[in-house]
Each structure stands twice: as structure tokens, then as C-alpha cells.
Amino acid sequence: MAMSEEVHEGSCCCGRVRFRMQGPFGTFSHCHCTDCRKSHGAAFATYIGVGRARFGFLQGEGEVGSFTTATGTRRGFCRNCGSSLTGTVASEPDMIYIAAGTLDTPLRLKPEYHIFIRSQVPWLDLQDGLPQHREFAE
Ligand SMILES: [Zn+2]
Ligand SMILES: [Zn+2]
Helix, strand or coil, X not given: CCHHHCEEEEECCCCCCEEEEECCEEEEEEECCHHHHHHHCCCCEEEEEEEHHHEEXXXXXXXXXXXXXXXXXXXXXXXXXXXXEEEECCCCCCEEEEEHHHECCCCCCCCCEEECHHHCCCCCCXXXXXXXXXXXXX
């Protein structure tokens, strides 16, 4: 199977929510925006995009809550354990972005760049050599 058609599975911290996705995958990037930082409780979030038709919950879809931020991003999370799972944006209705840290299968792809560097925390020293965009990548 071509690498671009790889199947990956992920789950939340408590294991109630499990999902599967199949490539080809879209944008894979680190986002430093304030919403990502807060919803993950981390210096940044890493999301990989996949077409909605190639994403599905294996179990626990009913446990997935959502919150829409002021910028219009709808964030899906496990209601039981709070794990960040998905992000969707109105401008890309056919894509779903998956919080890459929730994957249980090894993803060989690498993130392409950092976005929203303008909101980067001052205590993070980025040295991965990836392009850094102040807001969205052009
Ligand atoms: Zn959970
Ligand atoms: Zn973000």
C-alpha cells in the first residue's frame, strides 16, 4: 500500500473514543495559536488533515463533545477524559484535522511547518528547522 493511503488509528486518553483514518492526508503542521495552546494545555498543537470521507469513529462517537472557538474552529474532545481529538474549520467543510498526538499507530509523515508563531510561548526553543509562519502558511 502506498504510504499516502496508510490507515492510522487513534484514541483518547481514557480509551472510550477510538477512530480510524486513511490517507491521502492533508496539511500536517504545528499550530501555536492561543486556542490550540489552551485546548491542549501545551506549547503547541500538531494536527494532520484528512478528508471527512476517510475518517470515522470506531467507538465512542457519543462521548465526543465539541466547542466552537471565537475564530470558528470547532474542536472535538472526549467528554470523559478531555483529550483534544479533532478540529474543523468552516472554510474547509470536507476536511477534518486530527490531533496527531492521539494516534496509536506510527505515522511516518513529518510536519511541514509551524503556524501562528506570533503567539508562541516564550519558553519554547524551536530548533527543528521547519518554516515558521506568523499566522497561516501562505
Ligand atoms: Zn477519553
Ligand atoms: Zn491553532
